[in-house]
Amino acid sequence: MKWKHPNTITGPAAEGDKYFRREEIENRLWREIAKNSHVLFLAPRRVGKSSIVMYMSTRHNKEFACKYENIQSDSSIQDFYKRLCNMTHSALTNYGKSKNWLSSWWNSYTIQSIGKDKIEIQKATIDYRTKFFELLGNLKDHQEKVVLFLDEFPDVIWNINNQHGAQEAETLLNDVRTLRQTKDFKDVFIIVLLGSVGLNHIVKKITGRIDKVNDLHREYLHALEIEQAKNFLNHLIKDATMQLEDATKDYLLNKIGYFIPYYMQLIVEECDDMLKEKNITQLTTMDIDKAYQKIIKKNEHFSDWDRRISKYFPDKYVYLLEVLSMCAHKNGIDLQEIYNIAVSNNNINEWKADIDDILIADGYLYEENQLYAFNSPLLKDWWKARHPLMKKS
Amino acid sequence: MSPELIQYQNANQSYDEVIKNFIVRQKEFQRVIDDILITKDGSSFQHYVFVGRRGSGKSTLLRRIQAEISTNDKLNHKYIAVNLGEEQSGIYRLYDLWDYVIRDLNSIGYNIPKIDFRLFKDDMKAYTKALHQQVISSLQIQKKKLILLVDNIDRVLDNRGSQEDAALLRELLMNFKDIRIIGSSTVMSEHFWRYDMPFYEFFSIKRIEALTLDEVKKLMIHWSNVKNLPEIENLITKYPGKIQSIRMLTDGMPRTMLLFVDMLINRPEQNGYNYLQLIVDRATPIYQEKTFPTIASTK
Numbered sequence: 001m002k003w004k005h006p007n008t009i010t011g012p013a014a015e016g017d018k019y020f021r022r023e024e025i026e027n028r029l030w031r032e033i034a035k036n037s038h039v040l041f042l043a044p045r046r047v048g049k050s051s052i053v054m055y056m057s058t059r060h061n062k063e064f065a066c067k068y069e070n071i072q073s074d075s076s077i078q079d080f081y082k083r084l085c086n087m088t089h090s091a092l093t094n095y096g097k098s099k100n101w102l103s104s105w106w107n108s109y110t111i112q113s114i115g116k117d118k119i120e121i122q123k124a125t126i127d128y129r130t131k132f133f134e135l136l137g138n139l140k141d142h143q144e145k146v147v148l149f150l151d152e153f154p155d156v157i158w159n160i161n162n163q164h165g166a167q168e169a170e171t172l173l174n175d176v177r178t179l180r181q182t183k184d185f186k187d188v189f190i191i192v193l194l195g196s197v198g199l200n201h202i203v204k205k206i207t208g209r210i211d212k213v214n215d216l217h218r219e220y221l222h223a224l225e226i227e228q229a230k231n232f233l234n235h236l237i238k239d240a241t242m243q244l245e246d247a248t249k250d251y252l253l254n255k256i257g258y259f260i261p262y263y264m265q266l267i268v269e270e271c272d273d274m275l276k277e278k279n280i281t282q283l284t285t286m287d288i289d290k291a292y293q294k295i296i297k298k299n300e301h302f303s304d305w306d307r308r309i310s311k312y313f314p315d316k317y318v319y320l321l322e323v324l325s326m327c328a329h330k331n332g333i334d335l336q337e338i339y340n341i342a343v344s345n346n347n348i349n350e351w352k353a354d355i356d357d358i359l360i361a362d363g364y365l366y367e368e369n370q371l372y373a374f375n376s377p378l379l380k381d382w383w384k385a386r387h388p389l390m391k392k393s
Numbered sequence: 394m395s396p397e398l399i400q401y402q403n404a405n406q407s408y409d410e411v412i413k414n415f416i417v418r419q420k421e422f423q424r425v426i427d428d429i430l431i432t433k434d435g436s437s438f439q440h441y442v443f444v445g446r447r448g449s450g451k452s453t454l455l456r457r458i459q460a461e462i463s464t465n466d467k468l469n470h471k472y473i474a475v476n477l478g479e480e481q482s483g484i485y486r487l488y489d490l491w492d493y494v495i496r497d498l499n500s501i502g503y504n505i506p507k508i509d510f511r512l513f514k515d516d517m518k519a520y521t522k523a524l525h526q527q528v529i530s531s532l533q534i535q536k537k538k539l540i541l542l543v544d545n546i547d548r549v550l551d552n553r554g555s556q557e558d559a560a561l562l563r564e565l566l567m568n569f570k571d572i573r574i575i576g577s578s579t580v581m582s583e584h585f586w587r588y589d590m591p592f593y594e595f596f597s598i599k600r601i602e603a604l605t606l607d608e609v610k611k612l613m614i615h616w617s618n619v620k621n622l623p624e625i626e627n628l629i630t631k632y633p634g635k636i637q638s639i640r641m642l643t644d645g646m647p648r649t650m651l652l653f654v655d656m657l658i659n660r661p662e663q664n665g666y667n668y669l670q671l672i673v674d675r676a677t678p679i680y681q682e683k684t685f686p687t688i689a690s691t692k
Contacts, residue, residue: 003427004431005424005427005428005431009437009438009439010439010594010597011439011440011594011595011596011597012437012438012439012440012566012567012595013437013567014437015435015436015437015570016433016434016435016436016437017433017436018436018437019437045588045593045594046593046594050567069564069568070563070564070567070568071564072560072561072563072564072591073518073557073560073561073564075518075557079518151567152564155560262594269597273424277420298598298600299586300581301581301583301586304583304586361589362588362589363588363589363593364588
């Protein structure tokens with residue numbers, strides 16, 4: 001029997017037949033784009049933001065020319081605007097909207113001259129920021145509308161801050177605000193910024209306040225709801241050799257508890273590997289337990305997550321450990337409970353900043369409506385086993 | 394003298410030899426090849442890293458994948474494999490990696506012109522992107538996708554400018570769908586699990602575990618045949634307990650096992666001190682990495 005594996009992808013964004021559509025969030029984003037809102041699309045890493053906007057950027061749309069790119073290596077204002085010029089050109093060209101004006105504008109600065117001896121003559125350094133604002137003027141005159149999806153935007157702000165200083169980073173933030181608030185630009189150019197590290201958090205660190213980004217429309221991507229998770233599971237195993245009865249599917253979902261596509265796929269892959277080795281097609285609940293334990297065992301680096309806090313934040317370790325342990329054992333912890341732990345550990349001043357700057361920023365927890373929970377169900381279960389909650393005798 | 398089996402330089406073996414001598418790690422090999430075979434155009438694809446100790450068979454596995462891509466007609470019309478095995482020790486920055494890829498592609502007739510890095514002045518990021526663009530363009534002209542096999546990928550990521558280069562590499566892999574990376578690593582590097590690192594949970598990590606007893610037997614029967622040493626097969630049938638002992642002593646690592654079996658059978662020097670010297674000499678390559686753990690950072 002030729003074994004067919006489930007349709008999983010763990011790591012890179014899901015595209016083509018790997019992509020499981022999230023229409024409700026796609027529609028929410030399209031609605032905001034249609035209203036000329038600039039959007040900040042937020043979620044922790046591995047939840048699936050990039051997959052969604054990659055899909056959106058490739059859908060042909062009569063109204064907008066779209067383009068997606070991961071921009072995390074940009075580290076200067078010049079890099080950023082060069083990227084925007086190239087992306088805008090590519091978006092318009094791909095959508096067949098490349099007109100004479102676009103070619104003339106593009107050629108005016110990209111074509112290099114060839115001298116008599118056939119040596120390329122470099123043009124003077126191009127100021128891409130000026131070029132880009134010139135392009136926006138052209139878009140308005142020719143009534144084109146461009147939507148750019150910029151992945152890992154907070155990283156760019158952070159890179160610029162580190163390499164060129166806070167003032168440069170602030171200049172870019174001001175520019176992006178100008179784009180959002182100037183009507184002429186808003187009508188023709190929309191950006192959707194994606195970030196896994198909180199943009200607010202970075203902007204506050206650099207500028208000391210968040211008013212530079214608080215007018216962005218925010219959309220949050222949450223884990224899948226139970227019905228979506230069931231559909232996603234069916235999408236993964238649709239043509240696979242591995243078979244699951246409905247009760248087994250429910251057991252698997254219950255085991256994971258929090259439906260982030262990445263972790264669902266990890267366990268499905270592990271179950272598939274186990275069955276293939278035994279050459280059995282029907283998955284049982286016992287197999288699921290074994291697979292789950294196997295994944296936790298494989299991830300021996302979980303101890304590094306623990307060690308990292310004690311190494312870098314030794315004076316906060318007891319407080320953070322208590323928060324994480326309580327969170328693991330109770331499947332979540334609310335703000336009041338965290339505050340109570342902070343009080344018992346004499347950490348009244350920095351208790352909330354520690355949660356935001358360490359546990360959220362470093363990927364341990366996510367926050368939803370002031371309820372905090374582990375991003376990874378695997379790390380949560382490892383933490384539970386490593387740090388049992390004991391009563392003092 | 395019995396024919397020797399390659400212990401380190403598997404790049405010197407022909408594809409036929411690689412295929413013939415590839416006995417264990419079949420499951421890991423098949424998993425990756427199945428995945429490549431069913432990947433549809435326009436779909437995303439998985440990048441892999443095999444994590445296992447030195448001598449566990451990672452490089453051989455990468456070389457076997459290269460042989461399969463090059464010799465299987467279902468794969469070689471669509472894919473080209475470049476194996477940066479020996480070259481990886483010369484990769485200090487990401488542009489070195491693309492430079493080696495270009496050299497390998499040119500050696501099989503791609504004719505990618507050389508870019509003068511001086512044109513980029515101090516902008517090495519632009520130079521890196523230009524080299525990458527050359528690779529992408531040439532692949533697109535040839536209508537091929539690249540399977541890039543990188544031994545010790547953790548060291549490549551650990552080199553100078555690692556954070557910037559890692560961010561750029563991830564960006565290039567996200568924005569262009571022409572290159573699939575299959576790497577190997579002796580450690581579960583923090584590049585793969587730290588939330589603030591670009592490659593956090595990006596690769597599918599496949600552990601290369603110790604060989605099972607059945608795999609050990611299979612491997613030793615193969616060695617017995619290749620080396621014309623019936624005493625090895627004899628050992629398996631008459632003294633199965635010894636096989637288990639060998640497995641335990643060598644921790645199920647194929648290269649250590651080959652060395653061990655070889656020393657058990659070829660014992661020209663029975664004298665205690667000379668024999669000890671022989672053991673130390675033969676075992677040196679296996680443990681030298683432990684002696685020079687900082688080699689990458691001192692480059």
